[in-house]
Structures are given as C-alpha cells and as structure tokens.
Amino acid sequence: MLLEVNNLHVSYGAIRALKGVSCQVGEGEIVALIGANGAGKTTTLRTISGLIRPQEGTITYKGKPITKMPPHDIVSLGICQVPEGRRVFTRMTVLENLEMGAYTRKDSANVKTDIQKVFQRFPRLEERKTQLAGTLSGGEQQMLAMGRALMSKPTVLLMDEPSMGLAPMLVQEIFAIIQEINQAGTTILLVEQNAHMALSVANRAYVLETGEVVLSGPANELADNPEVQKAYLGE
Amino acid sequence: MDASMLSQQILNGITLGATYALIALGYTMVYGIIQLINFAHGEIYMVGAFVGVLMVTVFQQGLLFSLAAAMLACMVMGVTIERIAYRPLRRSTRLAPLISAIGVSIFLQTLMTKIKGPQPVAFPQVINDALYKIGPVEISKVQILILIVASLLMATLHFIVKYVKIGKAMRAASEDYDTAALMGINVNRVISFTFAIGSALAAAGGVLVGLYFNSVSPFMGVSAGLKAFCAAVLGGIGSIPGAMLGGIFLGVAETLGIAGGFDMYKDAIAFTLLIIVLLFRPTGLLGRPIQRKV
Ligand SMILES: Nc1ncnc2c1ncn2[C@@H]1O[C@H](COP(=O)(O)OP(=O)(O)OP(=O)(O)O)[C@@H](O)[C@H]1O
Ligand SMILES: [Mg+2]
Numbered sequence: 001m002l003l004e005v006n007n008l009h010v011s012y013g014a015i016r017a018l019k020g021v022s023c024q025v026g027e028g029e030i031v032a033l034i035g036a037n038g039a040g041k042t043t044t045l046r047t048i049s050g051l052i053r054p055q056e057g058t059i060t061y062k063g064k065p066i067t068k069m070p071p072h073d074i075v076s077l078g079i080c081q082v083p084e085g086r087r088v089f090t091r092m093t094v095l096e097n098l099e100m101g102a103y104t105r106k107d108s109a110n111v112k113t114d115i116q117k118v119f120q121r122f123p124r125l126e127e128r129k130t131q132l133a134g135t136l137s138g139g140e141q142q143m144l145a146m147g148r149a150l151m152s153k154p155t156v157l158l159m160d161e162p163s164m165g166l167a168p169m170l171v172q173e174i175f176a177i178i179q180e181i182n183q184a185g186t187t188i189l190l191v192e193q194n195a196h197m198a199l200s201v202a203n204r205a206y207v208l209e210t211g212e213v214v215l216s217g218p219a220n221e222l223a224d225n226p227e228v229q230k231a232y233l234g235e
Numbered sequence: 236m237d238a239s240m241l242s243q244q245i246l247n248g249i250t251l252g253a254t255y256a257l258i259a260l261g262y263t264m265v266y267g268i269i270q271l272i273n274f275a276h277g278e279i280y281m282v283g284a285f286v287g288v289l290m291v292t293v294f295q296q297g298l299l300f301s302l303a304a305a306m307l308a309c310m311v312m313g314v315t316i317e318r319i320a321y322r323p324l325r326r327s328t329r330l331a332p333l334i335s336a337i338g339v340s341i342f343l344q345t346l347m348t349k350i351k352g353p354q355p356v357a358f359p360q361v362i363n364d365a366l367y368k369i370g371p372v373e374i375s376k377v378q379i380l381i382l383i384v385a386s387l388l389m390a391t392l393h394f395i396v397k398y399v400k401i402g403k404a405m406r407a408a409s410e411d412y413d414t415a416a417l418m419g420i421n422v423n424r425v426i427s428f429t430f431a432i433g434s435a436l437a438a439a440g441g442v443l444v445g446l447y448f449n450s451v452s453p454f455m456g457v458s459a460g461l462k463a464f465c466a467a468v469l470g471g472i473g474s475i476p477g478a479m480l481g482g483i484f485l486g487v488a489e490t491l492g493i494a495g496g497f498d499m500y501k502d503a504i505a506f507t508l509l510i511i512v513l514l515f516r517p518t519g520l521l522g523r524p525i526q527r528k529v
Contacts, residue, residue, distance in 0.1 A: 051413055075419030087414040089407050100407050103400075104419035152419060 002027045002187055003048070003079070003156055008057035010043050017043040019211040020057070025156065030178070030188045032198040032219060034232055035208035041191040042084050044208070045158045048189075049081045050074045061156075076104045078155035082162060084191075086145040090134030094125055097133050097144055101151030111151070118147035121177065139170045146177065156187045163194045175201050195232035199223040207232070239371030244494045245487055250378045252486020253385035254447070257440035258463030259470065259478035260392065261313075261433025267409035267473035268429050270329065274336035275316055276437060277460015278343035283309045283438025284358075284451040285347060291359050298361045298446075302384070305442050306435040313434025314427045322423070340456075347453035355452035358445040381443045388439055389479055392432065396475060401428055409473065458502060462489075465505045469512050471522025480520055484508075 003025040010018040018040045025031045033041050046052045048059055050071040059067045066074055080101075089097050098118060102111045119126035122143040128136060133144055142162055149157060162178065163171040175197050182188050182201075192198035199205055199219045207215040207228065215222065222228050258280050265273045283305045290301035320339050324332040362380060366373045395402040408415040408425045416422050444459065445451040462485060470481025485505050492504040500507075512520065 049417055051416060070421070070423075071416035072419045072421045075417070080419075081417045083414055083417060087411055087417075089410050089414070091410055092403070092406060096403055096406075099400075099403065100415070100418045100420070103404065148418065 001025065002062060003189070004058075004060045005044070005048065006058045006060070008044065008047060008059070009055045010040075010047055010052055011055055017211055018047070018054070018057075021208070021211065021213055022057075023206045023213065023216070025187055025189050027187055028182075028185070029204060030182050030190060030202045032195075032202035032205040033189065033191045033208060034193070034195040034198055034205060036193070036231075038210070039208040040211040041208055042160055043211075045081060045083075045160050045189070045191055048074075048158060049079065072104065075152055075154075078153070079158065080149045080152040080154035080156075081158040082145045082149045082160060084160035085164070086138075086141045088133040088136070088141050088144050088148070090132065092133060093130050094133055094136070094144055095129045097148050098125075098151050101148035104152055114151060114153070118150060121150075121180070122147055139166055139174075142166060142170075142174060143177075146174075146181075150181065150186075154186060156189065157181065158189050158191075160191045161193060162190070163192065163197060171197060195228070196223075199233075240494070241491075242370075243372045244490050246372050246374060246378070248487030248490030249483055250381050250447070250486070251490055252466075252483035253381055254440045254444050254482075255459075255463045255466045255486050256479045256482025257385055257388065257436045257443070258459060259466040259482045260389075260475065261437045262464050262467040263470070263472055263475060263478040264405070264409075264429050264433045266467070267475075268405065268412075268426055269321070269325070269332075271321060271332050271336065272464065273321075273433075274333065274460075275320075275339035275343060276433070277456030277463070278340050278347075279309050279313055279316075279434045279456075280437040280441040280444075280459060280463075281347065281451070281453060281456035282312060282343060282441070283434075284441030284445040284455060285351065285356075286438065287442035287445055288356055288358055288451055291361055298380075302439060302442050305438040309434040309438035309441075310431040313430040313437075317427060317430045322426075344453050344456070351453060353453060355450040355455075358449050358451055360446075360449065362446065377443075377447050381447060384439060384443060388436055392436070392475070395432070401425065405429055462502075462505045465509045469509055469519055471519030474519070474521045474523070477519055477521035484520070 001024040005021060005023045008018050008021040021044055033044065035041050043052065047054050050069050058065055061077060061079060089100060098115050105111055124140055125143055125147060133141065136144060162174050166174065178188060179201050190198055190202060199222055202219040205219045205222050206213050215228065261276050262273060265271055286305040286308045287301045290296045290304045316339055320335045321332045324335055362376050365376050396405060404415065404420045404425050408420060408422050412422060466481035466485045467478045469485060470477025485508065488508055489501065489504045493501055
C-alpha cells in the first residue's frame with residue numbers, strides 16, 4: 001500500500017479524537033473517509049500531514065515511516081493537503097498562492113508550465129490571477145486551494161471536505177475535477193460529509209465514528225449498506 | 236514657528252523617524268509571524284550600535300563596513316536568541332516566550348554593562364559635520380546618510396517580501412502558519428529568517444543613531460525599543476508599511492513637540508500619540524481589522 005495508517009491515537013488534552021484509526025490507500029485509488037461532525041476526519045488528515053503528533057500509532061508512506069517527520073518534509077515526499085475550509089492565503093494574489101504550492105519544487109521552469117496547466121483546469125483562476133485570494137468567491141477559493149496543492153505535484157492528495165459550503169452545481173464540478181485529477185495519476189484520500197458524492201467517486205471508503213473506524217469496504221458496497229444509507233445517505 | 240523652521244523640524248523628525256522605523260520593522264515582522272513582542276529587540280539595536288563602535292575604533296574600519304558588520308553580527312544574535320529563548324517555548328502559553336524575551340533583554344543589558352561599563356561611549360565622528368543648504372532647510376551629512384541607508388534598507392525589505400521566495404513564504408506563514416507548513420514551507424526556517432532581517436535592520440538603526448547622537452550606551456535600547464514598539468503598534472502591528480509609517484509619524488511628532496516647547500515631555504509624546512491613535516483606530520494606522528484565526 002502507498003499510504004498506511006496504523007492504530008492512530010490522537011488526543012487534544014483530555015479529548016480523545018482518534019482511538020486507534022487504521023486505513024490504507026493504494027496507488028491510484030480514490031479512498032473516501034466519511035463520518036459525522038467531530039468524528040475525527042480532519043484530525044486524521046492533519047496527523048498524516050505531520051501537523052499533529054499522535055500519541056500512538058504509525059504512518060508509513062511507500063513502506064517508510066513518516067510519523068515523526070515535519071510537515072514540509074512530508075510535502076517534499078509527495079503528500080499534499082487541501083485543508084478544510086480551503087485556507088487560501090487571502091492577502092496574497094492567486095498567482096502567489098499557486099507559487100506557494102510549488103514551494104518545495106526546484107524545477108522553476110516547469111513550475112511556470114504547471115501554473116498554466118492549473119489555469120487550463122480552472123479558467124476562472126487565470127482571469128483573477130493578480131487578484132487577492134481573499135476577494136475570490138468560496139467556489140473559486142476551493143479551486144485555488146486545489147490548484148495550489150496540485151502545484152506541489154503530489155503523489156497523494158489529501159482533501160478535507162472540498163464540497164463544504166458550495167452550491168450543488170459547483171459540488172458536481174468539484175467532484176468531476178477530483179476524478180480527473182485521479183485519472184491523471186494522483187492518488188486521493190478524500191474526507192467528506194457529503195457521503196453520497198464521496199461514495200460515488202471513491203473506490204473504497206472508511207466510515208469514522210467518534211474516533212474509530214466502524215465500517216470499511218468498496219465504496220459501492222458501502223453505498224448499498226442499509227446502516228450507511230440510514231446514517232449518512234439520508235435514505 | 237515660521238515655515239522654514241517648520242520644514243527644518245519636519246526634516247529632523249523624518250530622520251529620527253527613519254531610525255525608529257528601522258527598529259519598528261523588527262517588532263512588527265516577528266509579531267506578524269509568531270505573535271510575540273520581542274522585548275529583547277531594543278537590546279539587539281543596542282548591541283548593533285556597540286559592534287559599530289568596536290568596528291570603527293578597534294578595527295579601524297570604514298563606516299559602511301562597520302555598518303555591515305554590525306548588521307551581520309546582530310543577524311546571528313537574533314537568530315540565536317530565537318533558537319535558544321523562544322523556539323523551545325513555541326507550544327507553551329503565550330506569556331512564557333514574553334517573559335523569556337524580557338529575560339534576554341535584561342541579560343544583554345547587564346552583559347554590556349559588565350563589558351563596557353554603564354557610561355555612554357562616544358561614537359567616533361567618522362563623518363564630518365558639514366551642513367548643506369537645500370532651500371530653507373539645512374541638512375547634515377549624517378542626516379543624509381541616515382535617510383539614504385534607511386531608504387535603501389526599507390526598499391530592499393520591500394523587494395524581498397514582495398518578490399523573493401522566502402519573503403513570500405514569510406507573508407504566507409504570517410497569515411496562516413499551519414497552511415504554510417502544509418505547502419511545504421519550513422516554517423522554522425522562515426522564522427529564523429524573520430529574526431535575521433529584523434535584527435539586521437535594528438543593528439543598522441543602532442549604528443546610525445550612535446552616529447547621529449554621538450553616543451551609545453548599554454541602556455539606549457530601552458527607550459528606543461519602547462518608542463519603536465509604539466511606532467509598530469501605531470502603524471498597525473504586523474504590518475510592514477505600518478511600521479515604516481508609524482516610525483516616521485512618531486519621529487516627526489516628537490521633533491515638532493520638542494520644537495513646540497514640550498521638550499520636558501519628549502518621551503511622553505510617543506505614548507500619548509499611541510493612546511490617541513488606538514482610541515480611534517484600535518488596530519493602528521494601517522492595521523487590518525482584527526480577525527480570529529481559525
Ligand atoms: N484543536 C483542537 N482542540 C481540542 N479539540 C479538538 C481540536 N480539534 C479537534 N478537536 C476535537 O476532536 C474531535 C475530532 O475533530 P475533527 O476536527 O477531527 O472532526 P471532523 O471529523 O473533521 O469533523 P467535521 O466534519 O466537523 O470537520 C472533535 O471532538 C473535536 O471537538
Ligand atoms: Mg473536519
């Protein structure tokens with residue numbers, strides 16, 4: 001497996017956010033991590049990215065442990081994240097945001113062409129490239145956050161609720177782009193509350209409840225599972 | 236006060252303000268990135284002035300070389316202070332690094348007093364006191380030097396922050412520390428860089444002020460540091476143009492205040508101004524509205 005998370009325990013003071021989470025992501029997959037508010041999805045992704053140190057458990061990437069690595073080294077290895085709430089740099093221009101995404105790269109000549117590729121994928125960003133990111137709409141900010149992460153040429157892209165707060169039309173568009181990115185060769189670990197959409201694009205999925213994985217399996221099987229339908233698909 | 240006198244005072248004020256601005260920039264940049272008021276910053280400025288004196292007297296170096304040496308020495312010192320006194324406290328309460336900073340400040344003052352004694356030391360007059368007349372105002376060689384050096388340094392800083400990769404990373408990290416790390420930015424390195432730049436600017440300020448007032452002392456960092464801190468807050472703490480504006484504003488106000496007969500209250504002017512400005516603009520002249528980081 002490309003990315004393996006094993007028995008992760010994370011606490012915020014007295015609050016135990018993760019109680020032994022394990023999950024795997026294979027090369028080329030889209031894996032969804034679904035669950036209600038506070039289930040520990042964001043915590044899982046932030047721990048993988050190195051922003052949070054787990055009390056227990058290991059994370060390996062291509063067979064090597066990355067559990068104790070600083071976040072910037074993890075990015076250099078090829079794991080990049082589109083954080084929850086987009087978190088674009090609002091006081092920097094669209095172009096500068098994209099440049100920050102390419103921060104770890106040494107091949108500045110290719111960075112230029114990759115910025116063009118991002119603009120091809122998200123034409124609305126090109127029209128606004130000299131604009132401050134804080135002036136973009138929510139949907140445009142989501143596109144920028146995705147484009148920015150793509151600039152690091154990630155092998156694995158971690159996405160935390162890309163559909164949050166977007167109109168249904170835009171959600172469709174974002175998920176179509178997620179599939180495109182995956183078809184272009186990027187492995188994706190997708191955190192979502194929108195279980196319906198997530199399960200429709202994912203190969204496999206994990207269901208997280210209060211810090212524990214309670215269900216896992218192929219996405220289409222989970223989508224047919226009566227418990228999942230009841231709890232997450234509103235059927 | 237007639238017009239020529241007024242313009243003369245404004246020129247003097249801008250000169251003084253430029254040195255405040257050089258110091259204020261360090262406060263504001265460090266605050267912008269780690270939300271710490273670096274109370275030892277005034278002492279970095281003081282050490283910079285002493286390194287300048289040392290270079291000119293003991294090593295018989297020219298002024299520009301001495302200036303560069305002071306900047307370099309303080310860069311190393313600033314980075315070291317952050318590593319030893321602040322970084323280990325990064326994940327603790329906000330008060331802890333603040334107290335540590337006060338400790339560093341007292342340490343440096345005491346150390347310098349032990350080495351050089353508490354008395355002010357004269358800064359050798361490596362520049363003659365020629366005066367030039369431009370229209371109604373007179374400007375000394377030292378003033379010209381201060382204005383040129385300060386402008387060059389600030390322009391360089393502006394260039395770095397706007398166009399150079401590490402400068403952009405500085406802006407990114409000061410807006411959102413975690414996300415900067417998620418983009419592969421080595422935030423610790425950016426913080427070291429910030430301390431290096433801020434300390435170098437303060438050192439330049441120290442040498443220039445030493446030259447301007449012909450005196451350096453182990454305690455010169457106390458009031459200069461406090462005033463520059465006022466300038467940074469006045470301009471909007473965290474804002475680089477704010478620190479520049481705040482410094483100049485304060486320098487001019489102080490000089491005009493003295494010329495207007497308030498010389499007894501010289502040091503109170505900065506604080507009075509600060510209070511007045513903060514009453515009307517709580518985030519300072521160029522500060523952004525307060526926003527909660529999520
Ligand atoms: N910085 C923090 N300090 C304290 N507790 C936290 C912190 N961050 C998260 N938690 C707690 O940890 C648990 C898991 O939070 P997490 O953000 O990982 O959930 P999530 O699944 O991403 O939820 P959501 O769908 O609402 O984003 C929650 O109970 C939350 O209150
Ligand atoms: Mg979350």
